[in-house]
Amino acid sequence: MLSGSSDAQVLRACCDDPAFRATRCPYLVLDGELTVVGANAAFRAATLREPGELTGRPLPEVFPDAPGTDSADLTASLSRVLRLGHRDHLPVRRHDVPAPAGAPGFVERVWVTVNSPLVSPDGRVIGVLHHAEDVTGLLSPGPDGADLPAAALARALERENSHLRARFARHASIEQAKGALMAQRGCSADEAFALLRRLSHETNVKLHVVAEALLADTVGG
Numbered sequence: 001m002l003s004g005s006s007d008a009q010v011l012r013a014c015c016d017d018p019a020f021r022a023t024r025c026p027y028l029v030l031d032g033e034l035t036v037v038g039a040n041a042a043f044r045a046a047t048l049r050e051p052g053e054l055t056g057r058p059l060p061e062v063f064p065d066a067p068g069t070d071s072a073d074l075t076a077s078l079s080r081v082l083r084l085g086h087r088d089h090l091p092v093r094r095h096d097v098p099a100p101a102g103a104p105g106f107v108e109r110v111w112v113t114v115n116s117p118l119v120s121p122d123g124r125v126i127g128v129l130h131h132a133e134d135v136t137g138l139l140s141p142g143p144d145g146a147d148l149p150a151a152a153l154a155r156a157l158e159r160e161n162s163h164l165r166a167r168f169a170r171h172a173s174i175e176q177a178k179g180a181l182m183a184q185r186g187c188s189a190d191e192a193f194a195l196l197r198r199l200s201h202e203t204n205v206k207l208h209v210v211a212e213a214l215l216a217d218t219v220g221g
Helices: 005-016 018-022 041-047 072-084 150-185 189-203 207-219
Strands: 027-031 036-039 088-094 110-119 125-134
Touching (some): 005 018, 005 125, 005 150, 027 041, 041 125, 150 207
Antiparallel strands (some): 027 036, 088 110, 110 125
16 A cells, blocks of 8 residues: 555546646556556557546456466566666567456457656655557568567567657656655646746756756755
């Protein structure tokens, strides 16, 4: 469970942020026990889930392993993020999702996954921002009719998605800085974002750099 109400507020603020809700990138917010705090519409669409179907439930319960798949690598990645506080990338991996409610079985999915720490104003890791891009449609047959090997697909995706990962890293820093400002000042997510934008404009420094500087200052006391 979260160590305090302020931790829960920071995580909920991430889920309530308009950018989190509107982005086409699939995001899931998990607490320190790997319970789902929230998922944006893009994530629900990618995983065939309905609103309210995920929140408050443990991740292994809502996304169990399908026959022939294993989520041990994902669990290990999430544990590393919570333990070390560092962003963790997973290679291209298959993890099928349960069919929509009322339908039996699983639906095939292949993912590129990045897990990032969500940090409280005092520097503790309190959750994980789980970013999973559905790349199932990018699987293309090789000369012998078989799917491209994972290594080749991973190289192709690394080239195509490098800009996406960089944008994701900037977004994560901004969200963490907003959470820190909300906890410190008792302000809303919109007010925290407006403050960051004003600081960025007044200092002529990019928004994500301002956010990273604020976080470093917060952790350093």
